[in-house]
Structure formats: structure tokens, C-alpha cells
Amino acid sequence: MAPNDPAQLDHERRLRRLEEARLVVENTLLAMIELDRREAAKSEQHAASIAESKSRMAHIEQTLAEIGDKLNGLIGWAEGSIKPKRPGESNGPQA
Numbered sequence: 001m002a003p004n005d006p007a008q009l010d011h012e013r014r015l016r017r018l019e020e021a022r023l024v025v026e027n028t029l030l031a032m033i034e035l036d037r038r039e040a041a042k043s044e045q046h047a048a049s050i051a052e053s054k055s056r057m058a059h060i061e062q063t064l065a066e067i068g069d070k071l072n073g074l075i076g077w078a079e080g081s082i083k084p085k086r087p088g089e090s091n092g093p094q095a
Helices: 006-081
Strands: none
């Protein structure tokens, strides 16, 4: 084939276009892989954050339960230490 053969030039032009298309596809795939990697990292970070939040919530619930038990004990103690009024007694000192 001659260097200026139209069939040869058309073939070379098609090869260049195919190579450009291959590069576009390759770059797109690399970008998609990077996006997937970042999304996986975010998902892992989110899962760790949720686990930490659940742990903190369990600690708060345990602390609240302990406070409730202590308050109930204090209320019981206070009720037992207050003497019931007898009929005819006043609430405070009399003038």
C-alpha cells in the first residue's frame, strides 16, 4: 500500500479513534474504582461511628438506670425517716 493510500489512512484514523475510546473507557473505569473505594471507606467509617454511638447509648442507659435505682432508694429512705402525723398534730412550731 502506498503511504497516501485512502484505505490505509482510513484504517489509521479508525485505529486512533479506537485507541482514544479505549483510553476513555480505561479512565472511566479507574474513576469508578476510586469512587467505589471512597464509598467503601465512608461506609466503614459510618459503621464504626454507629457502633460507637450504640456503645455510648448503652452506657448512658446503664447510668440512667443506676440513677433511677439510687433515687428510688433515697425516696424509700426518706419516706421511712418521716414519721407519720398523728391526728391533732400541727405541721410546725406553734406560736
